[in-house]
Amino acid sequence: MIKRKIGILVIALLICIALFMFYGLGSNLSYILPKRAIRVWTIIVVASSIGYSSIIFQTITQNKILTPSIMGYESVFILFQTILVFLYGDKTFQVLQHSGNFLLSTLAMLVFSLFIYLIIFKNHQQNIYQLLLIGLILGTLFQTLSSFLQIIIDPNEFSIIENHMFASFSNMNTGLLSLATGLLIISFAIGQYFIKYLDILALGREHAINLGVPYNKMVQVLLLIISIMVSVSTALVGPILFLGILVSNITYQYLPTHKHKYLLLACSLISCIVVFLGQFLIEHIFNFSTAVSIIINFIGGVYFIYLILKSRK
Amino acid sequence: MNKFLLFSLLIAFSFISLMVGSKSIAINELFSMDEEQFLVFTASRIPRTLSLLITGAGISVAGFIMQQIAQNKFVSPTTAGTLDAAKMGILFALIFLPDVGLFGKISFALVFCFIASLIFILLIKRIQIKDIVIVPLLGIMFGNVLSAIATYFAIKYNIVQNVEGWLMGDFSGILQGQYETLYLIIPIVAISYLFAYQFTLIGMGESFSKNLGVSYNTFLYIGLLLVSLTVSASVVTVGVIPFLGLIIPNLVRMYKGDNLRKNLPFIAMYGALFLLVSDIFGRIIIAPYEIPIGLMVGVIGGLIFFYLIFRRQK
Numbered sequence: 109m110i111k112r113k114i115g116i117l118v119i120a121l122l123i124c125i126a127l128f129m130f131y132g133l134g135s136n137l138s139y140i141l142p143k144r145a146i147r148v149w150t151i152i153v154v155a156s157s158i159g160y161s162s163i164i165f166q167t168i169t170q171n172k173i174l175t176p177s178i179m180g181y182e183s184v185f186i187l188f189q190t191i192l193v194f195l196y197g198d199k200t201f202q203v204l205q206h207s208g209n210f211l212l213s214t215l216a217m218l219v220f221s222l223f224i225y226l227i228i229f230k231n232h233q234q235n236i237y238q239l240l241l242i243g244l245i246l247g248t249l250f251q252t253l254s255s256f257l258q259i260i261i262d263p264n265e266f267s268i269i270e271n272h273m274f275a276s277f278s279n280m281n282t283g284l285l286s287l288a289t290g291l292l293i294i295s296f297a298i299g300q301y302f303i304k305y306l307d308i309l310a311l312g313r314e315h316a317i318n319l320g321v322p323y324n325k326m327v328q329v330l331l332l333i334i335s336i337m338v339s340v341s342t343a344l345v346g347p348i349l350f351l352g353i354l355v356s357n358i359t360y361q362y363l364p365t366h367k368h369k370y371l372l373l374a375c376s377l378i379s380c381i382v383v384f385l386g387q388f389l390i391e392h393i394f395n396f397s398t399a400v401s402i403i404i405n406f407i408g409g410v411y412f413i414y415l416i417l418k419s420r421k
Numbered sequence: 422m423n424k425f426l427l428f429s430l431l432i433a434f435s436f437i438s439l440m441v442g443s444k445s446i447a448i449n450e451l452f453s454m455d456e457e458q459f460l461v462f463t464a465s466r467i468p469r470t471l472s473l474l475i476t477g478a479g480i481s482v483a484g485f486i487m488q489q490i491a492q493n494k495f496v497s498p499t500t501a502g503t504l505d506a507a508k509m510g511i512l513f514a515l516i517f518l519p520d521v522g523l524f525g526k527i528s529f530a531l532v533f534c535f536i537a538s539l540i541f542i543l544l545i546k547r548i549q550i551k552d553i554v555i556v557p558l559l560g561i562m563f564g565n566v567l568s569a570i571a572t573y574f575a576i577k578y579n580i581v582q583n584v585e586g587w588l589m590g591d592f593s594g595i596l597q598g599q600y601e602t603l604y605l606i607i608p609i610v611a612i613s614y615l616f617a618y619q620f621t622l623i624g625m626g627e628s629f630s631k632n633l634g635v636s637y638n639t640f641l642y643i644g645l646l647l648v649s650l651t652v653s654a655s656v657v658t659v660g661v662i663p664f665l666g667l668i669i670p671n672l673v674r675m676y677k678g679d680n681l682r683k684n685l686p687f688i689a690m691y692g693a694l695f696l697l698v699s700d701i702f703g704r705i706i707i708a709p710y711e712i713p714i715g716l717m718v719g720v721i722g723g724l725i726f727f728y729l730i731f732r733r734q735k
Contacts, residue, residue: 238730241495241554244561245726252663252719255589259716260707349565402572409566416559417547 159379162352175352182347183250350408479606481692484666497667502564506537530653590715664722
């Protein structure tokens with residue numbers, strides 16, 4: 109049953125990729141196909157990291173409405189990129205190679221996620237909505253801080269980095285693609301080893317410790333994976349606030365299971381399908397008149413309001 | 422701090438605000454300004470200081486009224502989608518009636534703010550979990566949805582690429598002849614003071630206020646209209662100033678208790694003072710350039726909001 113449902117997802121994804129690759133091909137195949145292939149690859153990398161990291165984050169925090177992006181992870185990444193440019197000015201790309209910049213920001217994200225974890229941990233008996241509000245305000249605060257620095261930065265220096273900082277699905281930062289793919293594969297490999305523990309972590313801290321899982325160590329490794337994945341996706345296409353919450357909840361609805369082996373796979377697949385469909389609609393139906401993140405934010409936001417209105421104590 | 426001291430501080434900082442800027446005017450020069458200084462003084466400094474005072478007082482009072490209506494102290498134009506609705510209204514005015522003047526933009530913003538506030542109030546009433554943070558959470562999400570719609574149209578009509586950073590609050594562009602719409606806010610603050618008791622009562626709930634003979638719906642609409650007017654006038658003229666309407670009423674309430682009519686003058690004065698001081702700092706930090714007030718207040722206000730949330734736990 110579950111395997112068949114995952115099979116359906118795989119087929120759906122393949123159809124989406126085929127549509128995306130071959131719909132409306134012009135005559136200049138040797139130019140278009142490689143270009144499209146890179147975009148397909150980027151979308152797969154980004155969408156699967158967002159789906160994967162959202163599920164892990166929700167398992168650790170034991171709820172279904174928190175996601176890394178809602179807790180402000182993406183804004184932190186952009187803030188650190190801005191700080192680096194602020195410190196080094198237009199020498200940023202000489203002093204630090206672009207990938208070095210990326211890795212440093214990832215490291216900073218890890219520190220941030222430990223901080224977030226401490227807040228969550230301290231609030232364990234507290235309610236989830238308070239955390240959510242804290243996350244949203246943190247996100248806004250970091251965004252404001254970034255704009256604050258961006259205004260202070262010399263306009264000439266700023267224009268140099270602007271393109272690298274504000275990536276989107278239409279303006280992907282493909283320079284980092286190979287590095288991002290490498291990191292993602294390593295994270296998947298580590299994640300694969302921890303999948304069986306995730307099922308236990310979902311039971312909660314006390315149960316997990318009772319069952320002999322080294323809880324703190326486990327959570328730290330998982331937070332590292334989340335930080336890497338969010339960095340990867342934010343660096344490649346910029347922040348997409350509501351994608352994680354949308355796809356994770358679709359996954360819970362679609363697959364009535366608690367086994368992370370299936371959940372993680374399905375969520376990554378669904379996430380890819382959603383983004384491919386969105387991007388396809390935008391390129392061929394809306395004629396690039398809008399950005400996929402806007403549509404996702406709209407649908408995700410409405411869905412989120414629905415979740416809040418629906419939930420009871 | 423008593424009223425007198427607060428008022429003196431307000432006067433003192435107003436004088437500083439009149440003097441600080443890329444063209445500085447020393448206090449002993451006030452009565453012997455050369456032509457250029459005089460021009461800067463009358464065309465820019467006086468309008469700027471006045472609009473800081475009016476906006477600070479107006480937005481803080483508006484936040485306070487919203488908190489009464491929503492019966493939640495974390496509600497404000499920032500956390501209820503009102504600011505996003507105003508931006509959306511201005512955007513639609515630009516799209517559909519590009520030649521419309523300042524007043525037309527305000528009317529558009531007003532209509533959008535009012536409708537958005539009504540929807541927000543309706544949404545709040547459907548919440549099943551009674552937790553104080555749910556309401557601002559819902560409001561922020563509501564604002565995100567509105568801003569996604571606005572961004573969609575903005576990109577489609579190629580007006581602004583990014584609605585998020587659009588209309589950042591900034592007083593540096595305030596000049597004589599362009600800020601007078603802000604005077605709308607003065608009667609609004611006066612009316613709010615007049616109706617303070619009624620707002621206190623509807624803050625206690627629908628049935629309670631009806632029992633005491635106050636028409637709940639009438640004052641709900643009056644309140645929302647006052648808030649929408651203030652927000653529209655200020656967003657059109659100076660841009661978005663986040664968190665101001667949230668933190669000032671809460672801070673005043675922390676130290677002054679809950680006597681709302683007594684608090685209103687304090688809320689207005691502290692709001693004006695806070696905005697004035699933030700703007701003066703914004704002018705000094707990277708002089709001769711300026712940091713927009715939206716950013717200054719966004720950072721300071723965000724931190725204070727955190728403090729308010731965490732304080733609740735203890």
